[in-house]
Amino acid sequence: MDNRKFSSTICVKNGTKRHRIECSPAEIYGGQKGLFRIRHNRKWIDTDGKKVFMNAEKIGKFICSLLENKEVTSGKPNIPKNTRCSIIIWEKDNPVQLCAMTGSEPILDYNGEWQIYVIAYGYQGFYPCKDLIIKGHNHAK
Numbered sequence: 001m002d003n004r005k006f007s008s009t010i011c012v013k014n015g016t017k018r019h020r021i022e023c024s025p026a027e028i029y030g031g032q033k034g035l036f037r038i039r040h041n042r043k044w045i046d047t048d049g050k051k052v053f054m055n056a057e058k059i060g061k062f063i064c065s066l067l068e069n070k071e072v073t074s075g076k077p078n079i080p081k082n083t084r085c086s087i088i089i090w091e092k093d094n095p096v097q098l099c100a101m102t103g104s105e106p107i108l109d110y111n112g113e114w115q116i117y118v119i120a121y122g123y124q125g126f127y128p129c130k131d132l133i134i135k136g137h138n139h140a141k
Contacts, residue, residue: 003028007036012066019066026053038062047075058112065112077106077114077129086133087118097133098123 005028010021019041026035035053038045040062045052054062079085083102088095100120106129109115114129 006039010063012063014067021059021063023059029053061112076108077116079106079116079129079132079134081105084135085118086135087120087123087127088131088133089120089123099135100127102132 004024006022006024008023010023012019012021020039022039023036024039025033026037027033029037029051031037031051031053035055036059037051038054038059045054079102081102081104085100085102086097087100088097090096098120100118100123102116103119103124104117106114106116107126109126115126116129116132117125118127118132
C-alpha cells in the first residue's frame with residue numbers, strides 16, 4: 001500500500017538544471033516527529049537501502065548544495081574501518097603522501113560531505129572520503 005503524503009514541494013533551478021524536492025513527514029515511515037523523508041527528482045534519498053530522515057536545517061543545507069552547484073551527496077561510501085589508504089598533507093607548501101589506515105567508517109559532516117577518520121604517522125583526524133587514495137581492496141584484520 002502506498003502511504004505517501006507530502007507536506008511540501010520545493011522546486012530549485014540552478015542554471016538549466018531543475019531539482020524537485022518533496023518532503024514527507026518521517027512518522028509515516030517509522031521516523032521521529034519533526035523530521036522528514038525527502039525525495040529528490042522522484043527518487044527517495046536513502047543510504048545503503050536505509051531510509052534517511054532530515055530536519056529542517058539539513059534540508060536547507062541540501063538545497064544550498066544544489067544552488068552552489070555542488071555534487072549532490074550520494075550514499076555512504078563503502079570504505080570499512082581498517083582500510084589501508086594514503087592521504088595527502090601539506091608541509092611547508094609541499095604535498096606529502098602518507099600511508100594511512102581508516103579508523104572509522106565514513107560519517108556525514110555538517111556540510112553534507114562524507115569524512116572518515118584516518119591514522120597515519122604524524123597525522124590523525126578526519127579526512128574527506130573523496131580525497132582518500134585507496135590501496136587496493138586489502139583490509140587489516
